[in-house]
Amino acid sequence: MKSVDLMYQTMLAELGQRSLDAAWTADFPPEGRFTPATIKGRKYWYFDIPDGHGGTKRRYVGPADDPDIAQRVSDHKRDKDDLRARRRLVNSLTREGGMISPDAMSGDIVEALADGGLFRLRGVLIGTVAFQCYSGLLGVRLPMAAILTGDADIAQDYAISREVEDSLPPIVELLQHVDASFLPVPHRSGSGASSAFQNADGYRVEFLTSNRGSDDYVDQPAKMPALGGASADPLRFLDFLIREPVRTILLHRSGIPVVVPDPPRYAVHKLIVASRRHTDGQGPAKREKDIRQAALLFEALQQTRRSADLALVYNEAWERGPAWQDAIRIGAGMLPAPDADRFKTVLIDGAKKNREAIELPFGE
Known part of the structure; x- marks a missing residue:
């Protein structure tokens, strides 16, 4: 699997910042104002905007303790679209x-x-x-x-x-x-x-x-x-x-x-979903795509040194009980042999980095 050149990864980060700026400018124009509100003991931000009839319309923004939102509220007037x-x-x-x-x-x-x-x-x-x-x-x-x-x-x-x-x-x-x-x-x-x-x-x-x-x-x-x-x-x-x-x-x-x-969650979830696909209609084709996407993410997470993240969410799913374990085993059993071997390797490596035990879905 080829990596994306660092120059383009940097460009993506810049695009993300500019796009988020533009989205916030569209949702929260300069003529409006942010207003805090406390609901069930927790503080949230809302946004009041003139409705054109002498009143205001209120929009939900998000939790006040979200640092990204707090920064956006602070920088609201300076956001620009490009x-x-x-x-x-x-x-x-x-x-x-x-x-x-x-x-x-x-x-x-x-x-x-x-x-x-x-x-x-x-x-x-x-x-x-x-x-x-x-x-x-x-x-x-x-x-x-x-x-x-x-x-x-x-x-x-x-x-x-x-x-x-x-x-x-x-x-x-x-x-x-x-x-x-x-x-x-x-x-x-x-x-x-x-x-x-x-x-x-x-x-x-x-x-x-x-x-x-x-x-x-x-x-x-x-x-x-x-x-x-x-x-x-x-x-x-x-x-x-x-x-x-x-x-x-x-x-x-x-x-x-x-x-x-988060990609590790998506990968583990795809194994679970694949195990529950029907065997008729579009079920087999969707199951094949589930397994393919999970395998690609296992490879990408190994390549980008995120095995510890995968092991953490895998253990979280595994510890939810027998039904989850059975689904993971069935999904993992559908992986082609090279992908199954990679999955084992990534889980073992991640468990070592996390300094915790891990139970593999392959009976080993």
């Missing part, structure tokens, strides 16, 4: 630097959701579109065959959606600005709520959330007050994936600041 320069950076990173850009539909959809406030409201981009960000995040070149997709998956924690007291604009309207043929997909449960939206070409946007306890919730869409009228399908194991996500850039147009799962 659209043309950022587009040149994106072109250089993808055409010359070997980093990954999404297909136009995926990029436009993520951009529309980001502009609507998805990541400000602590949504997380997951699935293959998130995987496309890992080339730049890890500084490695990933093969195109592992990143092709026809859908976009978005996750949000259920408690966060209920507590932020803010919402995206109507999801249908955001998506129809990208493609007028987007419509809600009837839920399999027969509920009137929709957790997925699809256009005439079959491109699908799906919203997911963590399962809140028993499997009784799995077949029922969860109401998500922050998602602009969209519900979300509860999924087991999702809370592990979206815990402690990271900020990065999706290389589309002038760069889109996004939030994605």
